[in-house]
Amino acid sequence: MAVNENADRPKAVRLRGKDVNAESSLKWPELYRSGQRQELSSPLILISSLLYAVYSSLVFFFIPFGVFHNTAYDFQTMAVTVAMAATFTANVEISLVTRYWTRLNVAAVCVSVVMFFICSRITHSTSLFKASPGDYFFLGASNRAFIDPLVWLTALLTTWTAVLPSMTALAINVIFNMHDKHKVHSASSQPVELRSRLRRGASLRRSSYALSQGAGPGRLISSGTCIRSTVPTVDEQVTADNNPTDSQLQINMKNK
Amino acid sequence: MVKEEKEIANRPDNTAFTQQRLPAWQPMLSAGIVIPGFVLIGLAFIGIGVALFVTSRSITVLEIDYTGIEKDSPCYKCSDSDAKNCVCNLVFSIDSLFEGPVFFYYGLSNYFQNYRKYAASRDDEQLSGDLDAFTAPSDSCSPYNYNSNDKPIVPCGAIANSMFNDTFVLYRVVNGAKQLVPLDGKGIAWWTDYNVKFRNPSVTPLKNAFNNTVKPIFWPKPAYQLDTSDPANNGFINQDFLVWMRRAALPDFRKLYRRITDGDYAKGLPAGNYSLTIAYNYPVVSFDGRKKVVFSNVSWMGGKNEFLGIAYLVVGSLCVLMSMVMLIVYAKFKFPEED
Numbered sequence: 135m136a137v138n139e140n141a142d143r144p145k146a147v148r149l150r151g152k153d154v155n156a157e158s159s160l161k162w163p164e165l166y167r168s169g170q171r172q173e174l175s176s177p178l179i180l181i182s183s184l185l186y187a188v189y190s191s192l193v194f195f196f197i198p199f200g201v202f203h204n205t206a207y208d209f210q211t212m213a214v215t216v217a218m219a220a221t222f223t224a225n226v227e228i229s230l231v232t233r234y235w236t237r238l239n240v241a242a243v244c245v246s247v248v249m250f251f252i253c254s255r256i257t258h259s260t261s262l263f264k265a266s267p268g269d270y271f272f273l274g275a276s277n278r279a280f281i282d283p284l285v286w287l288t289a290l291l292t293t294w295t296a297v298l299p300s301m302t303a304l305a306i307n308v309i310f311n312m313h314d315k316h317k318v319h320s321a322s323s324q325p326v327e328l329r330s331r332l333r334r335g336a337s338l339r340r341s342s343y344a345l346s347q348g349a350g351p352g353r354l355i356s357s358g359t360c361i362r363s364t365v366p367t368v369d370e371q372v373t374a375d376n377n378p379t380d381s382q383l384q385i386n387m388k389n390k
Numbered sequence: 391m392v393k394e395e396k397e398i399a400n401r402p403d404n405t406a407f408t409q410q411r412l413p414a415w416q417p418m419l420s421a422g423i424v425i426p427g428f429v430l431i432g433l434a435f436i437g438i439g440v441a442l443f444v445t446s447r448s449i450t451v452l453e454i455d456y457t458g459i460e461k462d463s464p465c466y467k468c469s470d471s472d473a474k475n476c477v478c479n480l481v482f483s484i485d486s487l488f489e490g491p492v493f494f495y496y497g498l499s500n501y502f503q504n505y506r507k508y509a510a511s512r513d514d515e516q517l518s519g520d521l522d523a524f525t526a527p528s529d530s531c532s533p534y535n536y537n538s539n540d541k542p543i544v545p546c547g548a549i550a551n552s553m554f555n556d557t558f559v560l561y562r563v564v565n566g567a568k569q570l571v572p573l574d575g576k577g578i579a580w581w582t583d584y585n586v587k588f589r590n591p592s593v594t595p596l597k598n599a600f601n602n603t604v605k606p607i608f609w610p611k612p613a614y615q616l617d618t619s620d621p622a623n624n625g626f627i628n629q630d631f632l633v634w635m636r637r638a639a640l641p642d643f644r645k646l647y648r649r650i651t652d653g654d655y656a657k658g659l660p661a662g663n664y665s666l667t668i669a670y671n672y673p674v675v676s677f678d679g680r681k682k683v684v685f686s687n688v689s690w691m692g693g694k695n696e697f698l699g700i701a702y703l704v705v706g707s708l709c710v711l712m713s714m715v716m717l718i719v720y721a722k723f724k725f726p727e728e729d
Contacts, residue, residue, distance in 0.1 A: 153410050200697040204642045206495060207692075209504050212639035234414040260586050267514040267587075268528075274582025284692050287438065291701055294435070298705075302712065305424045309720045 170341060190296040194219060197292045201284070210275035214254065215285045219292035221250045226297045230304055251280070421720045425713050432709030439702030442691060449694040450488055452685040453497070456480055456668060457675065468670035480666040480683070481563075488685065490658035491651045493693075494573065495644040495684040496554065500677060503549070503638040511548035512635070517626050519589035524603055537604050544603040545613060545626065551606040553634045555671045558647065558683065563663040571655055571664075573648035575623075579632035588632060590625040610671075644684055644693075659685070 154165060168174060194216055202212050225243050232239050254276045256262065262270040279285045402408040458465030458478070468476035502508065510530050516523040524544050527535040531546035543551075561568035577584075593599040596614045605612035616628040623629055633645050650659065666683065674681055686693050 197701065199640060200701065201695060202639050203697070204497070204640075204644065205693055205695065206644045206646055207639055209509070209637045209639045234416055236412040236414045238412070239414075260582070263586065267518050271514055271587075273587050274580050277582065278580065282692070283690060284695065284698070287442070287691075287698060287702075291435075291698070291705060294431070295705055298709075301428075304419075305428065305716060308419045308424050309421045309716055310723065 166341075166343075169343075186299055189299065190223065193292060193296045194223075197295060198288055201288045207284075210272050211279045211282070211285065213272075214275055214279040215288050216292075217254070218250070218279075218285070218289040219296070221247060222289060222293040223296045226293060227300060230297075230300055251276075254280075421716075425717050425720065428709050428713035428716070432706045432711075432713060435702050435706030435709060437706075439699050439704075439706055441699075442702060443696065443699030445689050445691055446694050446696050446699050449689055450685075450687055451694045452482070452484070452488070453682050454480055454482060454666075454684075455680055455682040456670075457680045457682075458670070459675065459680075465668065465670055468668075469675050471673060471676065473670075476670045478668050478670055480668060481663065482666070483663045484659055484661050486661050487657070488659035489687050490656060491649055491687065492655070492659055493646060493686050493688060494558070494560075494648045494650060495686065496556065496558075496647050497642070497644040497682040497684050498554075498674065498679055499642040499682075500679040501638075501643070501674070502641050503643065504640065508548050509637055512550065513546050514587075516545055517588050517635075519591040519626070521591050521593075521599060524591070524599065534606065537607065539604075541602065541604045543606055544600060545606065549635055549637065550631075551608045553606075553609065553631060554645070555610065556681070557669040557671075559667045560650075561665045561667070562660075563665055568665060571650060571659075572652045574651050575629055575648050577629075578646045578648065579629045580636065583632045583636060584627055584629070588626040588635070590627055596621075596625050647683075658687070 154162075159165065173179070198212055198215050198219075202215075225246055229243055257270060258272045258274065258276040259270075260273065263273040406412050456463070456465045456478070458467070458469035460466065463469075464480055465476075465478035467473060468478050511532075511534060513523055513528040513531050513535075516527060525542055527542050527544070527546035529535065531543070531548075534543055534548050534551045535546045536542055558573075560571040560573060562571055563569075590596055591599040600612060600614055613628075613631075614625050616625065616631060617623040630647075633647075636645075638645070654660075668683075672681065691698075
């Protein structure tokens with residue numbers, strides 16, 4: 135589950151992040167440098183995400199284990215504690231990644247937490263139990279767990295411990311990068327003269343994004359015509375003499 | 391022309407939401423916010439940790455292992471697997487008033503009530519009084535659903551079958567004479583378990599509901615004889631049965647047996663000598679388990695729990711330490727720039 139949550143972080147960034155208009159993109163190229171350098175999907179990032187997921191899993195189990203060891207607490211109370219900690223941790227992680235707090239973002243986080251409590255109360259309720267005793271057997275667990283200070287304190291401690299590496303990384307990031315360099319979007323966007331030094335077809339050093347959005351070969355890339363294998367099949371070899379293949383067309387256009 | 395119209399039709403609406411012009415707050419974090427934040431959280435955790443630790447220290451707990459593995463243990467003769475209906479006597483003394491209300495638990499260790507197959511081995515329909523499930527117990531209870539003569543077992547499953555059946559009687563020894571300490575067994579199980587989850591079949595007398603069924607193999611008496619003196623404590627709603635059926639979280643656990651709240655002992659157990667008579671029926675030696683009795687009083691945070699207090703103190707100190715380190719690093723990092 136921890137791995138799943140970490141995998142959702144890039145998704146969350148895409149959903150919550152703000153898009154940038156053309157003038158701002160030209161003005162601040164460092165915004166898309168991390169994509170060009172593949173910084174977000176490098177092996178180092180993947181391994182550190184995996185290690186972080188393992189760490190959080192261990193925290194989610196062993197802290198409640200230490201608290202409930204040799205006590206009269208039962209399995210369902212421990213389950214509710216771990217679920218509470220996991221919900222809080224997921225929401226904190228998403229909050230750390232969110233850069234733009236619109237009302238929607240605030241509402242999403244609040245609704246997420248509140249829905250956890252509401253859904254727990256519903257699935258642990260008498261009416262659902264009476265409808266299907268074999269499925270809803272957590273009857274009464276949240277009644278006692280949500281008013282027990284020990285459960286809340288354990289969930290709080292587990293959340294903070296699981297979130298600690300992310301918080302530390304954020305703190306170190308803030309300390310080492312002077313924050314005034316990051317006032318990217320607060321400055322009003324002034325009209326920027328669109329002086330592109332790249333002439334069409336002048337050099338092969340264009341980012342793949344730019345290439346895919348440009349005219350000519352751009353249309354071919356965006357429409358996915360080039361995704362087919364360029365190795366001609368038996369049928370295609372017969373007609374190869376008559377029609378130039380797509381890859382040949384592309385090379386011709388590049389060399390203009 | 392047509393293409394332009396298509397493009398205009400596909401263009402997103404010019405609202406604040408779709409054009410990402412919503413008013414937003416962007417947190418501007420700086421070292422001046424982050425480092426004091428860590429210090430504050432660290433101090434808050436240390437405060438909570440101290441409160442928990444102090445509360446936990448004020449709780450008294452008395453644990454006595456009575457498995458009887460050691461030769462000098464009073465229950466050594468009972469730990470032999472061949473001994474039947476063995477009774478042993480534990481003698482202990484209390485130095486000062488054990489403040490009440492005193493909770494009397496039995497504890498088991500190396501007992502995995504959280505093992506998946508064991509945990510699934512129950513029939514909740516049977517336990518909620520459904521007579522159809524009496525004649526046809528669910529398959530999840532197997533192999534504890536039918537006995538060797540193909541008669542349905544009620545209540546079926548491994549959890550019910552392994553019900554704890556040691557009984558305890560506590561005496562206070564005053565001037566050589568034994569005074570019985572009254573133990574209160576009412577309301578030791580969850581309210582929802584007693585009133586909603588477990589229901590006796592609505593047949594009077596209760597015995598008739600169990601026709602053509604057999605008791606669990608390990609039980610000495612069938613379910614409708616669990617407490618013949620009190621019909622509100624008989625059958626599936628027997629408090630000891632409910633406490634047992636509420637599965638423990640971890641292999642070392644305690645379950646509430648009785649409370650000591652009545653009469654002379656309302657303020658707690660006075661100092662003196664005590665004798666606990668145990669009817670030793672439950673075998674744990676075969677799987678290296680241990681049995682113990684635990685006397686404890688409770689506070690707002692439940693029983694004694696030193697782990698939570700210490701964990702909060704550790705995490706709080708770690709946060710404070712980290713913020714100190716970050717402060718030093720920040721100071722060293724900042725000053726070379728100003729030069």
